[in-house]
Amino acid sequence: MLRLLTAIDFAANKHRQQRRKDPEGTPYINHPIGVARILYEEGGVDDTAALMAAVLHDTVEDTDTTFDELTQAFGDEVSRIVAECTDDKTLPKADRKRLQIENAPHKSDKAKLVKLADKIYNLRDLQRTTPKGWTPERVAEYFVWAKRVTDGCRGVNARLESILDRIYAESIKA
Ligand code: NDP
Numbered sequence: 379m380l381r382l383l384t385a386i387d388f389a390a391n392k393h394r395q396q397r398r399k400d401p402e403g404t405p406y407i408n409h410p411i412g413v414a415r416i417l418y419e420e421g422g423v424d425d426t427a428a429l430m431a432a433v434l435h436d437t438v439e440d441t442d443t444t445f446d447e448l449t450q451a452f453g454d455e456v457s458r459i460v461a462e463c464t465d466d467k468t469l470p471k472a473d474r475k476r477l478q479i480e481n482a483p484h485k486s487d488k489a490k491l492v493k494l495a496d497k498i499y500n501l502r503d504l505q506r507t508t509p510k511g512w513t514p515e516r517v518a519e520y521f522v523w524a525k526r527v528t529d530g531c532r533g534v535n536a537r538l539e540s541i542l543d544r545i546y547a548e549s550i551k552a
C-alpha cells in the first residue's frame with residue numbers, strides 16, 4: 379500500500395501542470411489513477427507492480443521523468459513495465475501509432491494489462507465527450523486504431539477484454 383501511495387504521490391507531482399484534452403481540461407492525474415482503478419476493480423488485478431506501473435505509465439512519455447528515476451524510486455520491474463508502455467517521442471507520430479500496433483503482441487503480460495486498462499479509460503473519455511479541436515472522423519479513427527492495439531494485447535484478462543468488446547461494439551460503425 380505504501381509503495382502504491384508513493385507512486386500516486388510521485389505521478390501527481392510530475393503531472394501537476396498537465397490537463398487532459400477534454401473541454402473541461404480535467405487534471406491529467408485523473409487518468410493514471412483511473413487506469414489503476416480499472417485494473418484493480420474491473421480487471422481484478424491485484425499485482426502491486428502492475429498497479430504501480432498503471433499509475434506511473436505516462437510519467438516518462440509526458441513529463442521530465444526518466445527510467446533511472448523510476449528504477450531508483452520503485453525498482454526494476456515497475457520501471458520496465460512503464461518502459462513497455464512508453465512511446466518513443468523522437469519518432470514521428472504516425473510511426474509511434476504503427477509501432478503500438480506492431481509491438482503490442484510482444485509485450486509482457488503486465489504491460490498488456492496496463493495497455494488494456496489505459497485504452498478502456500481513453501475510449502470511455504472519448505465516448506463521454508469530444509476533445510477540443512477533434513472532428514468526429516478523428517474520434518472514429520481513434521477507436522479503430524485502439525482496437526488494433528488492444529487486439530494485440532488479448533489473452534491476459536477476459537474481463538477487461540470483454541469491456542473493450544462492448545466499447546467497440548457501441549462505437550465502431552461497420
Ligand atoms: P492523439 O494521440 O493526439 O490523442 C489521443 C491521446 O491523448 C490518447 O491516447 C490519450 O493518451 C490522450 N488523451 C488526453 N486527453 C484525452 C481525452 N479526453 N480522451 C482521449 N484521450 C485523451 O490522437 P490520435 O493522434 O490518435 O488521433 C486519433 C486519430 O485521428 C488517429 O488515428 C489519426 O490518424 C487521426 N488524426 C487526425 C488528425 C486530424 O486533424 N484530422 C490529426 C492527428 C491524427 P494518454 O493515455 O497518453 O494520455
Ligand code: ZN
Binds near residue numbers: 409
Ligand atoms: Zn495513458
